[in-house]
Amino acid sequence: MSPDAPVSLVLPFGAIGLVGGWLTADSFHLQPPHDAPRFLLASVTPITAALLGSYLTKRIGGVGSGGAATSSADAGAVDGARLVGAGWMEGPGRWTRRGPIVAGLLAVWAIGVAGVVNGMTIGLIAGPAGMIIGAAFGAVFSLPFIPALAVVLLAANRVGRARAGSIVASADRRAVWAATASVIAVAALGARALFGAPVAPELGRVVAAIGLAAVAALFVVDAVAMARVLTLPRGPMGAGEGGERGDAGEVEVEVEALGDAGGKPSGTGVGRGERVDLGLGDEVHVEVVRPTHAYRGTRQIARIVRGNRERAVAALQAGLARGGIALVIGAALWGEPWR
Numbered sequence: 001m002s003p004d005a006p007v008s009l010v011l012p013f014g015a016i017g018l019v020g021g022w023l024t025a026d027s028f029h030l031q032p033p034h035d036a037p038r039f040l041l042a043s044v045t046p047i048t049a050a051l052l053g054s055y056l057t058k059r060i061g062g063v064g065s066g067g068a069a070t071s072s073a074d075a076g077a078v079d080g081a082r083l084v085g086a087g088w089m090e091g092p093g094r095w096t097r098r099g100p101i102v103a104g105l106l107a108v109w110a111i112g113v114a115g116v117v118n119g120m121t122i123g124l125i126a127g128p129a130g131m132i133i134g135a136a137f138g139a140v141f142s143l144p145f146i147p148a149l150a151v152v153l154l155a156a157n158r159v160g161r162a163r164a165g166s167i168v169a170s171a172d173r174r175a176v177w178a179a180t181a182s183v184i185a186v187a188a189l190g191a192r193a194l195f196g197a198p199v200a201p202e203l204g205r206v207v208a209a210i211g212l213a214a215v216a217a218l219f220v221v222d223a224v225a226m227a228r229v230l231t232l233p234r235g236p237m238g239a240g241e242g243g244e245r246g247d248a249g250e251v252e253v254e255v256e257a258l259g260d261a262g263g264k265p266s267g268t269g270v271g272r273g274e275r276v277d278l279g280l281g282d283e284v285h286v287e288v289v290r291p292t293h294a295y296r297g298t299r300q301i302a303r304i305v306r307g308n309r310e311r312a313v314a315a316l317q318a319g320l321a322r323g324g325i326a327l328v329i330g331a332a333l334w335g336e337p338w339r
Contacts, residue, residue, distance in 0.1 A: 006057050006058060006060075006061055006093070006156070006159060006160070007057075007061070007156055007159050007173050007176045008053070008054070008057050009052075009053030009054070009056055009057045009060075009152065009153075009156060009176075010050045010053045010054050010057070011050070011053075012053060012152050012176060012177065012179075012180040013049040013050055013052055013053030013056075013149065013152070014046045014047070014049055014050035014053065015046070015180060015184060016049060016145070016148055016149065016152070016180060016183055016184060016187075017045045017046035017047070017048060017049025017050065018042060018045065018046040018049075019184050019187055019188060019207060020045060020049070020144070020145055020148065020187065021041035021042045021043075021044070021045030021046060022038070022041065022042045023187060023188070023191045024041050024045070024141055025037060025038035025041045025042065026191060027194070037122070040122050040125070041122065044118060044121050044122050045118055048114050048117060048118040048121070049114070049145075049149075051114070052110060052111065052114040052149075055110065056107065056110060056153065056156075057156075058093075058094070059093065059094050059095040059096070059106075060093060060095055060096055060103065060107065060153050060156050060157050061093050061096055061156040061157045061158065061159040061160050093157075093160060095107070096157055103157070104150075107149075107150070107153055108146055111142055111145055111146050111149055112139060112142050112146075114142065115138040115139055115141060115142020115143075115145065116135045116138045116139050116142070117138070118138050118142075119134035119135050119136070119137045119138020119139065119141070120134045120135045120138065121134070122134050122138075123135070123137075148183045148187060149183075151179045151182065151183050152176060152179045152180055152183065154179070155172075155175040155176045155178070155179040156176050158172045158175065159172045159173055159176065160172075161280070162278075162279030162280050162315070163277055163279045163307075165277065166277040166278060166279025166280075166307065167225050167228070167229060167276070167277065167278055167279055167312060167316075168278060168279030168280055168307075168312050168315045168316065169279045170225070171222055171225055171315070171316055171319050172315075172319075174218050174221060174222065175218075175319055175322070177214070177218065178214070178215050178218040178219070178319075178322075178323055178326070179322075181210075181211040181212070181214035181215045181218075182211065182215050182323075182326035182329075182330070184207060184208075184211040185207070185208045185209075185210075185211030185212045185215065185326075185330050186208075186326070186329055186330060186333065188204045188205070188207045188208040188211065189204070189205075189208045189330065189333035189334060189336075190333055191204065192204070192336065208330065208333075208334070211330075212327065212330045212331075212334075215323055215326050215327055215330070216327060218323065219320065219323040219324070219327065222316060222319050222320055222323065223320060225316060226313070226316045226317070226320060229278065229309065229312050229313055229316060230313065232276065232278075232285075232303075232305055232309060233285060233287055233305075274302065274303040274304070275303075275304055275306075276303060276304070276305045276306070277305075277306045277307060278305065278306065278307025278308065278309065278311075278312035279307055279312060279315075280307055280308055280311040280312050280315060281306075281307045281308025281311050281312075282306070282307070283306070283307065283308055284304065284305070284306050285304070285305040285306075285309075286301060286303075286304050286305075287301075287302045287303040287304075287305070
């Protein structure tokens with residue numbers, strides 16, 4: 001998948017639909033041999049949710065901010081499209097572009113419609129009357145899905161704010177899966193408090209454990225990314241002999257040198273060095289070293305960092321905070337404090 005493509009919501013929504021359908025059956029306290037609706041809910045609901053995810057994938061997120069990798073020509077094209085008319089709404093994130101309130105209302109409407117369709121599909125087993133009753137139940141039981149899916153949509157909405165392939169962009173894409181795992185874990189653990197003893201309590205705890213493990217693993221990956229950013233210099237600087245900082249090794253580098261064009265940086269430094277793209281902001285910081293070989297007068301480019309360090313740190317800190325909150329809530333629910 002292209003690094004600048006929106007994160008597909010098919011699998012996240014389908015997974016939430018599977019768990020949500022099973023928990024919905026638990027709310028009816030269906031027991032064998034009258035548990036046929038359980039398997040209908042657990043099979044139809046994830047399919048409906050996956051279709052909803054496919055519908056929302058191109059409508060939520062994927063909208064670059066000031067730090068996104070848009071060239072001046074691309075920006076001019078977008079501005080021109082805005083002047084022409086509503087054609088600029090046809091790209092990725094068409095709902096996101098309309099603002100958070102409109103996007104939120106449209107997402108709630110889509111979830112409600114999906115719930116009605118899901119209920120009518122399950123009600124087919126009872127004929128036309130079952131479809132009518134199923135539509136009503138589907139509308140009611142779509143309400144718990146709204147906050148659950150909203151958590152994933154909020155994470156997906158941040159995808160595209162940073163340049164594709166950058167540190168922040170990679171963290172934003174991981175956040176969609178972290179949000180999905182968090183929702184599944186919290187729902188599996190909290191259902192016991194809402195609906196009483198589930199039919200398969202061990203299964204619920206296994207699902208919750210897998211979800212929390214996924215959140216913890218992604219939390220560690222984000223922490224490593226944060227540590228990498230924190231080790232970067234705060235401004236343009238060079239490294240003198242023996243690794244001592246303080247050499248006025250500031251090298252001017254054209255931004256185009258970091259793009260796909262493969263241009264060479266200008267200035268007195270030589271070599272391409274390591275390229276690090278933080279994703280937010282267009283500042284370019286160059287770190288140079290003075291080599292110890294015979295040509296000591298020519299400084300070598302050790303690393304070129306594009307982006308604003310503070311903005312990247314703030315974005316990664318927010319992601320770590322969300323992951324930490326999910327882990328704390330999961331740990332609290334794991335002990336079943338309501339018992």
